[in-house]
Amino acid sequence: MEESTLLSKKVSRRNILKTAGAGSVGMLIGATGIGGLLSLSDTKITKGETMKDKIPFYGKHQAGIATEAQHHIYFASLNLTVDNRKELIQLFRDWTEASAAMTEGKAVGDHAGNPFLPPKDTGEAAGLAASNLTITFGVGPGLFEKDGNDRFGLRNKKPKELKELPKFPLDSLEEKWSGGDICIQACADDLQVAFHAVRNLVRIARGKAVMHWTQSGFQRTKQADTKKETPRNLFGFKDGTVNPNTNNGKEMDQQVWVQSGDGPGWLAGGTYMVVRRIQMFIEVWDRTALREQENTFGRHRDSGAPIGQKNEFDSPDYNKKDANGQLAIPIDSHMRLANGDGSQQILRRAYSYADGMDPETGSFDAGLLFICFQRNPEKQFIPMQHRLAKMDKLNEYTVHKGSAIFACLPGTKKGGYIGETLF
Amino acid sequence: MEESTLLSKKVSRRNILKTAGAGSVGMLIGATGIGGLLSLSDTKITKGETMKDKIPFYGKHQAGIATEAQHHIYFASLNLTVDNRKELIQLFRDWTEASAAMTEGKAVGDHAGNPFLPPKDTGEAAGLAASNLTITFGVGPGLFEKDGNDRFGLRNKKPKELKELPKFPLDSLEEKWSGGDICIQACADDLQVAFHAVRNLVRIARGKAVMHWTQSGFQRTKQADTKKETPRNLFGFKDGTVNPNTNNGKEMDQQVWVQSGDGPGWLAGGTYMVVRRIQMFIEVWDRTALREQENTFGRHRDSGAPIGQKNEFDSPDYNKKDANGQLAIPIDSHMRLANGDGSQQILRRAYSYADGMDPETGSFDAGLLFICFQRNPEKQFIPMQHRLAKMDKLNEYTVHKGSAIFACLPGTKKGGYIGETLF
Secondary structure: OOHHHHHHOOOOHHHHHHHHHOOOOOEEEOHHHHHHHHHOOOOEEEOOEEOOOOOOOOOOOOOOOOOOOOOEEEEEEEEEOOOOHHHHHHHHHHHHHHHHHHHOOOOOOOOOOOOOOOOOOOOOOOOOOOOOOEEEEEEOHHHOOEOOEOOOOOHHHOOOOOOOOOOOOOOOOOHHHOOOOEEEEEEEOOHHHHHHHHHHHHHHOOOOEEEEEEEEEEOOOOOOOOOOOOOEOOOOOEOOOOOOOOOOHHHHHHHOOOOOOOOOHHHOOOEEEEEEEEEEOHHHHOOOOHHHHHHHHOEOOOOOOEOOOOOOOOOOOOOOEOOOOOEOOOOOOHHHHHHOOOOOOOEEOOEEEEEEEOOOOOOEEEEEEEEEEEOOOOOOHHHHHHHHHHHOHHHHHEEEEEEEEEEEOOOOOOOOOOOOOOO | OOHHHHHHOOOOHHHHHHHHHOOOOOEEEOHHHHHHHHHOOOOEEEOOEEOOOOOOOOOOOOOOOOOOOOOEEEEEEEEEOOOOHHHHHHHHHHHHHHHHHHHOOOOOOOOOOOOOOOOOOOOOOOOOOOOOOEEEEEEOHHHOOEOOEOOOOOHHHOOOOOOOOOOOOOOOOOHHHOOOOEEEEEEEOOHHHHHHHHHHHHHHOOOOEEEEEEEEEEOOOOOOOOOOOOOEOOOOOEOOOOOOOOOOHHHHHHHOOOOOOOOOHHHOOOEEEEEEEEEEOHHHHOOOOHHHHHHHHOEOOOOOOEOOOOOOOOOOOOOOEOOOOOEOOOOOOHHHHHHOOOOOOOEEOOEEEEEEEOOOOOOEEEEEEEEEEEOOOOOOHHHHHHHHHHHOHHHHHEEEEEEEEEEEOOOOOOOOOOOOOOO
16 A cells, blocks of 8 residues: 555544454554544644544534533532623633633643733643543523522523522432532543633632532543443443434434524523532442342443343333333333433433542542533423432432533634623 | 555554654554554554553552553542451452452453342443553551551561651641551542542452542643653642652662661562642632742743753753842742752652632632652651741642651562562
């Protein structure tokens, strides 16, 4: 094979992997290509295609929603201290500019600048790759009205769906993990990059907003793009297998993106985000028999397949009975209850967390930062969670400690700013 | 170029990178090689060499000390609840077996096994790569004697160097971040893999030991093996540039590994580990002028070079004066004080941490999980830290909240167990 022939072929990173996975005889890659491959930097390997680790910040929708989940999240919920509409707008403008720079792998403002001033960027991500960083902003009910105050003249723009979630049975919510006027979800394949993003955005908000709560999380490293599997949670199970197809625009419009006729026009192209901090009693789980674990989820542990099936993405047979005449996928299993009659779907994008030891119990404080996106929480998450809270077998092993809802703003174009449709 | 020619060349991952970096014309890699390259799995690409993501558990020294730092750490300090020497030995045996399996990317025990029993492995790392996992065990002073009790008949084996560190000026230590009978340091390029290791080892210790404190951490992702740089801390500076050369056996023997004549023979080939949980007031730092930041470290921020030099690894000129006749590297700068007269060295292997918000202040609880290894803490870390605690300019921006010392046991061979020289 001649080098030029291969270099002129369209070779995307995904294609390389596919070819590799298919066991083809060999492949020629330019030297810079190899470097790019390993650092996942934005090196062009052939005309018209790039090997990327950058996800565009600007677009019709915000990134970090339909985006395939990165390895790490740093999530922050903030409360606004500013009470001035103009300054709030300026905050969104500043955040937009800084976010666009950081997702490009660039520093905020001048990197070094005047030695007699503090540097504009905090510096810990200098030299690091963009790492597929996405930054996603959402606004909570408190932006529109707080303690009866129409703080920013936005009260009449509040969608009726944007209100604190109802209390579900067994909820054990704590203020310190709940609510917030604004959320920032930073996801990246490098935790230092995700943290750097949140830190700099919080810094920019100094005098205008304060942190209310934060949570970092992780999810399984993808082994290769060719082998798409659902990540395992800290119970060792693949959970969240049934998700809308993020590549199917129609499905996303039906299930995830708010449509222009749905309510106030400013949220069209946005979505509702539900966040739940769910502590998992992993020590208790670890003392539970495998059969019981599988009955709890309704799935086999190793394969992730629905009980009675072979592969993760096989369709569950909810009518199948076992040798004893019992439903193979138990009536109170997590999967059956989450599915319900199949009419509700949500886009799950959860991360595990491990916050060391719970000082009260001496056990791990570990679990799930559950995040989902949907077009209408009242038709999607809320009825689903009502079913789960009522009788999910999994409730024996989990407790919901935090809860929040945000309206994730639509995306914006270069020159615009996140939130512009609101003002 | 013909495929066979290139495939028969010795191609290690490092060599590929070097070649790529040098801008060579092209390189042919077998299809499985590409897959291996991206997943960093243990795929053989050519006779005699492998592309690895596995670090051998067995060896003269424990891994995770001279090992180049991985991206993530999950550190746990445990207290023993067993008071029986035989059970303690069994614990070390079980830990050794499980650790060796996990560092190979394997599950602990049978992965699935009997459905009527809990699975032996907790499962969340199933399908994930070994991710350069290392697991390092250390024993604290309490193993040898606690509250005057010779718990395991080991009192006379306690090295005189293994005692709680002295209180340094400005220390603000909290029990919840300090001490411990045993430590487990799990480092990996995948946080889920590191957490899985600690979780399973803690699980194995059930009834024999309990967690006392844990801390996760991260450090900058290496961009490429060819470009070795010191990671930046959360102040945005490269700290810890001056480290013994881990590839130089003689230097490591002088500075890091305990030698057979140093004290009790059981620790020969081991080392002393000092752990300090140092909170960094990043918001205060971020409001400090660049010049002041640089004077605090004694280094330039962007390049990491000593003040007055160009490159990170340039030798500092401690006598150089600035235009005003003042020492260019200030007398109270971190670098000058850490260096002292140059006679003390330590092997630093620190990670940043970001534990969300400090509820007391509303600021970030972020900082450094400082870890260093040395042959003799009384001659290395302790005098160095006395100098720093006394007048380091950096003290305005940091507070030491946690402290612990452990003797990291020597390595063992297959069939042996970590700790065997003690009993």
